[in-house]
Amino acid sequence: MAKVNQASASRRTDIVSAAIEVFAEIGYFRATTAQVAERAAISQPYVYRFFTKESLLVEALEVSWQRIMQAFQRVIETSSSELLEIGFIRAYEEIMQSHRSEILLQMQAQTIADPPVRDVMQQGMNEVKQLVLHAFEEAGIENAADRTSDFLARGLLCNVSMALDMPDLMVKR
Numbered sequence: 001m002a003k004v005n006q007a008s009a010s011r012r013t014d015i016v017s018a019a020i021e022v023f024a025e026i027g028y029f030r031a032t033t034a035q036v037a038e039r040a041a042i043s044q045p046y047v048y049r050f051f052t053k054e055s056l057l058v059e060a061l062e063v064s065w066q067r068i069m070q071a072f073q074r075v076i077e078t079s080s081s082e083l084l085e086i087g088f089i090r091a092y093e094e095i096m097q098s099h100r101s102e103i104l105l106q107m108q109a110q111t112i113a114d115p116p117v118r119d120v121m122q123q124g125m126n127e128v129k130q131l132v133l134h135a136f137e138e139a140g141i142e143n144a145a146d147r148t149s150d151f152l153a154r155g156l157l158c159n160v161s162m163a164l165d166m167p168d169l170m171v172k173r
Contacts (some may be wrong), residue, residue: 014040017090024101028057028108058120061109064102065124071095072131078126081139085151088132092155096162106158129151
């Protein structure tokens with residue numbers, strides 16, 4: 001029985017990974033579960049065994065937010081208070097490079113008003129905001145709330161810069 005559960009968990013992960021790629025490449029609304037199934041090398045009915053299209057998007061977004069939270073938590077555990085913000089920036093840049101499709105998917109999801117999608121996006125952004133704010137406060141960073149807002153805004157600008165292939169947006173003057 002444990003092997004069956006492990007296999008099912010592995011297939012779920014494969015489906016979510018495929019969905020992230022397909023949704024990011026062609027857009028959530030244009031993508032089909034058949035395309036996700038093809039990318040995961042499984043049948044479409046097998047996708048529906050685990051997910052509806054919307055629940056698949058929600059799961060994919062949860063994965064992307066968890067990745068960011070885990071990376072930022074590692075920064076908190078390993079960085080001095082002086083290097084905290086730089087650590088967050090580097091961690092996010094690494095995610096943008098290694099998991100570009102997840103960031104593109106989050107960008108798309110910001111425009112989707114369906115309550116489950118909106119809820120996961122709001123929850124993810126709130127969790128990141130609270131983690132960064134708390135870390136800044138604990139480190140004694142002045143104006144922690146303002147610095148947190150600036151950090152989040154810079155992250156969104158990083159997303160736009162990456163999506164539009166306009167690295168010059170990120171050049172500090």
